[in-house]
Amino acid sequence: MRRYGAILVLAALGGCAVAPVAPPPFVPADPSAFAAWTASGRLALAAGGEGGSGSFTWEQQADSTIVSLRGPLGAGAMRVTLDGDMLSVTDGDGHRLDDGQTRALLRERLGADLPWSSLRFWMLGIPAPGGPARVVDAGKAPLRVIEQSDWRIGYDAFRPELGASLPTRFTATREGVRLKVTVDEWQLTPAAGRGP
Secondary structure (H helix, E strand, O other): OHHHHHHHHHHHHHHHOOOOOOOOOOOOOOHHHEEEEEEEEEEEEEEOOEEEEEEEEEEEEOOEEEEEEEEHHHOEEEEEEEEOOEEEEEEOOOOEEEHHHHHHHHHHHHOOOOOHHHHHHHOOOOOOOOOOOEEEEOOOOOOEEEEEOOEEEEEEEEEEEOOEEEEEEEEEEEOOEEEEEEEEEEEEEEOOOOOO
């Protein structure tokens, strides 16, 4: 009798079990839907046997990009500005370098050349326009993989924001370079007429 009662209890508990909730369907971001966006979080970069980590704030408005890096990764503080094809860096002391000097400084500080113009799209979980890309979506991590310009970007987590699936964790790798990005906060400004 005692065993019969235990079976009934187990059956009742089994009936109360909640089925796992499926993740929301993946909705690729449309950059034209945002007048501007800001992402903040943490990143780690390893290249040439060395590495560092720090925090970042990425501000994007149309073709204008401002990335503020803080912590050991940027050897203090550093602000990277990309406006169209013009790249500049302002260091923690307020000194600004342009173009050729900038790329050399970034390579020295970060240990690698990063594809800044493509990264603004990879931050949104989509390929950069104007070049071939292979995209694979899956039901488990990595949930999405983009292969473009000899880089492989694997996305482990997304969250819905303004109707789009935006990355919260991804890793970009290329020939001994590994960039890991964790986005803690997204702030989106809808384009005119594209509000929620």
